[in-house]
Amino acid sequence: MTIDLFRSQAGKILNPVALLLKRSNVTANNLSLISLFFAISAAVTFYYSKSNPMYLLLAGFLVLLSSFTDALDGTLARITCTTGLRGDFLDHVIDRYCDTFILCAIFFAGYVPWEIGIIAITGVLLTSYLGTQAQAVKLGRYYGGILGRADRLVLIILASIATAFYSQEIFYYSILGWSIVIIAITSHITAIQRIHHIWHKL
Numbered sequence: 001m002t003i004d005l006f007r008s009q010a011g012k013i014l015n016p017v018a019l020l021l022k023r024s025n026v027t028a029n030n031l032s033l034i035s036l037f038f039a040i041s042a043a044v045t046f047y048y049s050k051s052n053p054m055y056l057l058l059a060g061f062l063v064l065l066s067s068f069t070d071a072l073d074g075t076l077a078r079i080t081c082t083t084g085l086r087g088d089f090l091d092h093v094i095d096r097y098c099d100t101f102i103l104c105a106i107f108f109a110g111y112v113p114w115e116i117g118i119i120a121i122t123g124v125l126l127t128s129y130l131g132t133q134a135q136a137v138k139l140g141r142y143y144g145g146i147l148g149r150a151d152r153l154v155l156i157i158l159a160s161i162a163t164a165f166y167s168q169e170i171f172y173y174s175i176l177g178w179s180i181v182i183i184a185i186t187s188h189i190t191a192i193q194r195i196h197h198i199w200h201k202l
Helices: 003-023 028-047 055-079 085-108 114-136 149-165 175-201
Strands: none
Touching (some): 003 055, 055 149, 085 114, 085 149
């Protein structure tokens, strides 16, 4: 939720880049697919990072690139007047795949037990579903709650960088592992907050 408050400021960076891409005939859907490519690349890097923590620097950078291109696709669609249901649908589908690939890779690599990983993924998917469900029941897309997608990705990026330089475990888990624990807890809190908000509005 915290990072979402800076959406307007992010436009100062996204708009000029989107204008450059417009001249290159890059489409918003192209950017969505590029975002997926970066997420898959990050997932592969996370998976092999357990044997070499410095891989986490690359993984964090790839998550950053995936996040940036994901934010950029909507900006480009607005600038080129190509917003539409198909693009919105593709964007949401790819976002869910990106989330799943990244989180699965982290717990498959052994940073947290699979039980915690499953709790984290179900919380993340439920949170995202409730955001779009608000839109489905005519309340508009809802980004509220303690930990939105942007916050979650920033947490993973920062935790990856920190773990690259300090890979020792702290009470059973590394810094990256604890970030997944935090996501597992806060994503379900966010889901409950969104359920409450939508129910109240209805």
